[in-house]
Amino acid sequence: MPLSGEAIRLMNYIDDVAVTLRRILATVPTLPAEERAKVAEHLTNARPSVEEVATALAAQ
Numbered sequence: 606m607p608l609s610g611e612a613i614r615l616m617n618y619i620d621d622v623a624v625t626l627r628r629i630l631a632t633v634p635t636l637p638a639e640e641r642a643k644v645a646e647h648l649t650n651a652r653p654s655v656e657e658v659a660t661a662l663a664a665q
Contacts, residue, residue, distance in 0.1 A: 608616075633641060 629644075633644075636644065
């Protein structure tokens with residue numbers, strides 16, 4: 606069964622997020638420890654989280 610346009614768009618969004626995360630990972634070594642901690646806290650507090658989205662997808 607072919608995917609709907611909406612499913613394809615969502616998968617493209619996920620790909621965009623993955624690209625962004627790779628960029629973040631590439632930059633992490635350049636940050637001092639204090640800045641890494643602040644960025645980590647910001648990421649941890651970001652909502653919705655990947656886990657929340659994955660749970661919503663699995664529940665349907």
